[in-house]
Amino acid sequence: MSDVITVPQVRPVQPVLRFLRVVPGVILLAAIGYAGKLLEQNVGAYAKAHHWTFPNIEYVLWAIVLGLVISNTVDVPEIFRTGVATYEFWLKAGIVLLGSRFLLGDILKLGGISLVLVAVEITGSIAFMTFLGRLFRLKPKLTSLLAVGSAVCGVSAIIATKGAIEADDEDSSFSIAAILALGALALFTFPVIGHFLHLSDRAYGLWAGLAVDNTAEATAAGALYSDAASKLAVLVKSTRNAMIGFVVLAYAIYWASRGQAQSVGNKAAFLWQKFPKFVLGFLLISVLATYHFFNKEQIGALANLSRWAFLLTFAGVGLRTNFREMRKQGLRPFAVGAIGEVVIAVFTLGLVAGAVGDGSHGGSDPRAAASTKVSSVYVASIGLFARPRGFFESAQSAVKGHNRAARENSKNSHDDRQAIDVDFQRGLQIAAGRQVVNGKSEEKERKEDHWKNRHQEFACLGHLIYGFHSSPSSNRIRADRPTPS
Amino acid sequence: MSGEAKAVKKGNGWRLSLDAWAVLVAFLAALLVRFGVFKHVPW
Structure with a gap:
C-alpha cells in the first residue's frame, strides 16, 4: 500500500458545460412560469363561461403555487437544480430592466421618502431583533444574522454578514431557513392584509418593499397586489438593498472590536464589494429612459422583458421553498424571526401610514372607514412624518385621484409615469405635512x-x-x- | 502512515459576480431593443 495519498485533480468545469447544466432548470422555470400565465388567462375565462364564482388569480400566484407543489411533493430533481438556482439572476436582470419605467425624477422623489423610511425601518428592526435574540437567548452571532436578514435584504444580507463576522455555517443555515419561511408566509399574507385594509397601490408597495425580507418575495408580494405596487415595492426594496454594505460594515466593525472577527482594512473597498451592483444598473437604465434614449414602444418592450424575467423568478421562488427542509432547522430561530417579522410588519405599516396617508381606496365601504381609523391611531401615535390635523381628508383625495389615474393609465407606461409623478408630488406634500386641497398645497396657495x-x-x-x-x-x-x- | 498533500494554489482569475452578469445581460437586452433587433416583445 502506498503511503502517498493521491488527491484526485478536480478539473475546472468548462464554461460550455456550465452553461449546459443550467439549461434544464431554466427551461423548468420558464415552463412553470408560462403555465402560470396560461392558467391566469384560461381559468378565469373558463369560470366565467360556466358562471362560476372564481377569484381572478394572477400568474404570479399560479407560478409560485405550481413551484411549491413540485418542490414539496416530488421535489426538484437534481438535473434541474443548477438552473433553478438562476432565479436570482433573472430577478436582478428584471429589476435593471424595470428601471426603464422610472424617470430619474420619480426615483429621486420617492427615493427621498423611502430612504428615510428605510433608515427608520433598519434601525428599528435591528434594535428589536437584537432585543428579541437576547430575550430568547439565541447565540449572539445568530441574532446578528437574523437581525440583518430581517432588517436589510434577507438571504443576500445573511450571506454577506456571515463572511464578515465569521459566523458558523449552522447559524447562517438557521437564519436563512427562518427568513425564507417567513418570506413565503409574507408572500401570501401581505396581499390579503393589503386588500383587507384597502391600501392604495402606493401604500402597499411601500409597505411590501419595507417589510418583506427577500427581494424576490418582495417583488412577488407587490406583483400579487398590482403592477404599480410591484414597481414601488421593487424601488423601496432596492433602496434597502443599497444599505447592505453599511449594515454589514457596522456589524463587521462591532464583532472585530470584540475580537471575534477580522478587522476591516479598506472600508471603501468593503462597501463597494458588498454594494448590490444591480441597483446601479437600475439607476443607469432609468437615466437613459429619462433622457429619451428609448422611445415609448421600446420602453414597453423593456417592461415586457422585465415581466418575463420576473416570471422565471416567481417560478423559482416556489421551487426553492421546501417546508420539510425548513422544519429540520428547528423552532427557536423561526419563532424569533416570526415575532420579529410581525412586529416589523406592523411597525412599517405605521410608518407607511404616517408617510403617505392611510392609503385606503375611500368610498363608503365600512372596512375602509375602519382602516382609516386604524391609520388615524397610527399617525396620531407615531406622528413621525405627518401632521394629523386635516391630514386624512387631503390624503384620501390625493390617493383617490392617484388610484383612478393609475388604473386608467396602467397600460401606458408614459401616462402611467405622469400619473405617478403627480401622485408622488402629492405624496411628497403629504409627507412634508402640508395639506393638499384641490390638487394645490397650502403652501402653494399661500x-x-x-x-x-x-x-x-x-x-x-x-x-x-x-x-x-x-x-x-x-x-x-x-x-x-x-x-x- | 505518512501523508503527503500538495497545496495547489487555485487561480482566482477575473470573475464577474451574479449581479454584474445580470446588469450586463439586462443592458445587452436593452441595447438589442434600442437598436431594433427586438422590435416588439409580446406579453
Missing part, C-alpha cells in the same frame, strides 16, 4: 396669495402714481376681493 397681493399692491401703486385716489387701507387688498382694473 405663495399664490402672496403674489396676488403683490400684484394688487402694484396695481394700487399705479393708481396712486397716475393720480387715482386710493386710501391706505385699500392698498392692501385681499386676494378674495376682485382685482381693481
Whole structure:
C-alpha cells in the first residue's frame, strides 16, 4: 500500500458545460412560469363561461403555487437544480430592466421618502431583533444574522454578514431557513392584509418593499397586489438593498472590536464589494429612459422583458421553498424571526401610514372607514412624518385621484409615469405635512396669495402714481376681493 | 502512515459576480431593443 495519498485533480468545469447544466432548470422555470400565465388567462375565462364564482388569480400566484407543489411533493430533481438556482439572476436582470419605467425624477422623489423610511425601518428592526435574540437567548452571532436578514435584504444580507463576522455555517443555515419561511408566509399574507385594509397601490408597495425580507418575495408580494405596487415595492426594496454594505460594515466593525472577527482594512473597498451592483444598473437604465434614449414602444418592450424575467423568478421562488427542509432547522430561530417579522410588519405599516396617508381606496365601504381609523391611531401615535390635523381628508383625495389615474393609465407606461409623478408630488406634500386641497398645497396657495397681493399692491401703486385716489387701507387688498382694473 | 498533500494554489482569475452578469445581460437586452433587433416583445 502506498503511503502517498493521491488527491484526485478536480478539473475546472468548462464554461460550455456550465452553461449546459443550467439549461434544464431554466427551461423548468420558464415552463412553470408560462403555465402560470396560461392558467391566469384560461381559468378565469373558463369560470366565467360556466358562471362560476372564481377569484381572478394572477400568474404570479399560479407560478409560485405550481413551484411549491413540485418542490414539496416530488421535489426538484437534481438535473434541474443548477438552473433553478438562476432565479436570482433573472430577478436582478428584471429589476435593471424595470428601471426603464422610472424617470430619474420619480426615483429621486420617492427615493427621498423611502430612504428615510428605510433608515427608520433598519434601525428599528435591528434594535428589536437584537432585543428579541437576547430575550430568547439565541447565540449572539445568530441574532446578528437574523437581525440583518430581517432588517436589510434577507438571504443576500445573511450571506454577506456571515463572511464578515465569521459566523458558523449552522447559524447562517438557521437564519436563512427562518427568513425564507417567513418570506413565503409574507408572500401570501401581505396581499390579503393589503386588500383587507384597502391600501392604495402606493401604500402597499411601500409597505411590501419595507417589510418583506427577500427581494424576490418582495417583488412577488407587490406583483400579487398590482403592477404599480410591484414597481414601488421593487424601488423601496432596492433602496434597502443599497444599505447592505453599511449594515454589514457596522456589524463587521462591532464583532472585530470584540475580537471575534477580522478587522476591516479598506472600508471603501468593503462597501463597494458588498454594494448590490444591480441597483446601479437600475439607476443607469432609468437615466437613459429619462433622457429619451428609448422611445415609448421600446420602453414597453423593456417592461415586457422585465415581466418575463420576473416570471422565471416567481417560478423559482416556489421551487426553492421546501417546508420539510425548513422544519429540520428547528423552532427557536423561526419563532424569533416570526415575532420579529410581525412586529416589523406592523411597525412599517405605521410608518407607511404616517408617510403617505392611510392609503385606503375611500368610498363608503365600512372596512375602509375602519382602516382609516386604524391609520388615524397610527399617525396620531407615531406622528413621525405627518401632521394629523386635516391630514386624512387631503390624503384620501390625493390617493383617490392617484388610484383612478393609475388604473386608467396602467397600460401606458408614459401616462402611467405622469400619473405617478403627480401622485408622488402629492405624496411628497403629504409627507412634508402640508395639506393638499384641490390638487394645490397650502403652501402653494399661500405663495399664490402672496403674489396676488403683490400684484394688487402694484396695481394700487399705479393708481396712486397716475393720480387715482386710493386710501391706505385699500392698498392692501385681499386676494378674495376682485382685482381693481 | 505518512501523508503527503500538495497545496495547489487555485487561480482566482477575473470573475464577474451574479449581479454584474445580470446588469450586463439586462443592458445587452436593452441595447438589442434600442437598436431594433427586438422590435416588439409580446406579453
